[in-house]
Amino acid sequence: MSHDTHHRYEWNAIPWRKLEVKVFKLQRRIYQATTRGETKKAHRLQKLLASSWSAKSLAVRRVTQENKGKKTAGVDGARNLTPPQRLKLISTMDLHAPVNPVRRIWIPKPGKPEKRPLGIPIMHDRGTQALAKMALEPEWEAKFEPNSFGFRPGRSCQDAIRQIYNVINLQPRYVLDADIASCFDKIDQAALLEKMATSPFLARPIRQWLKAGVVDQETFMPTQEGTPQGGVLSPLLANIALHGLEDVVKKAGGPVLGRKNGIRVYQNTLCIRYADDFVVFHHTWEGIQRCKETIQEWRKGMG
Secondary structure, eight states, X not given: OOXXXXXXXXXXXXXXXXXXXXXXXXXXXXXXXXXXXXXXXXXXXXXXXXXXXXXXXXXXXXXXXXXXXXXXXXXXXXXXXXXXXXXXXXXXXXXXXXXXXXXXXXXXXXXXXXXXEEEXXXXXXXXXXXXXXXHHHHHHXXXXXXXXXXXXXXXXXXXXXXXXXXXXXXXXXXXXXXXXTTHHHHOOHHHHHHHHOOOHHHHHHHHHHHHSOEEETTEEEOOOSSOOBTBSSHHHHHHHHHTTHHHHHHHHHOOEEEEETTEXXXXXXXXXXXXXXXXXXXXXXXXXXXXXXXXXXXXXGGO
């Protein structure tokens, strides 16, 4: 479909299935290029995807129809877009338009007295973030570790629980159960961007979103650190920031030789992560201590 024929469509007449297939094929190519180490090609395909009308339409559908918070307004007060407004958003969507600060709202934490701060971007910025996520996710899915389960396509909390069960079912283990305190709010933005090593085409808007600031009851506050909880892209950014944890833990635990039925076995340390919550298993108490110290050292690199 050429770039200018798309205005013929009414919102309800958009052939969504066709668009999904088109975008998925591009995503698969990004995944494959990343797996083969063809970084330049992956970046080129990401740009192609993020500029395509198909991906833009799907991004707008995601933030105006599918997302839970679609009725929550950003700083511009806009929410619940009508179909003609959605079409307009598709055509005006620009990854390099100036970014608005996010609107701070507080939601209750289940079972806790304190509240969780969310940062709600305006619709346009939600759309562009959804677009960036579509382009970035396949690259990182090709890199992510097998035991990270939070906020990833095709993976759930149940998968993480099943994995934990499989580990402790075989033999008892010592467990380090941890989460990283206010992880999202403390991520070092420069370190994150450096780790992402993405093309300027995507790095520029991401830097802008991170730096956009927050408006809390009329007061503007700049954001020097962290990724705003509530942004469409934040869960992916947090996963990228915590990527590599499994590897670090494995090295810290070290291979331990044992014998099972006369056969030598290497019992590796295991780290199972769901976003910023993770558990580490090791069959010695010392091993767990070692892992804990290593993790504390490692996370400083990301703030």
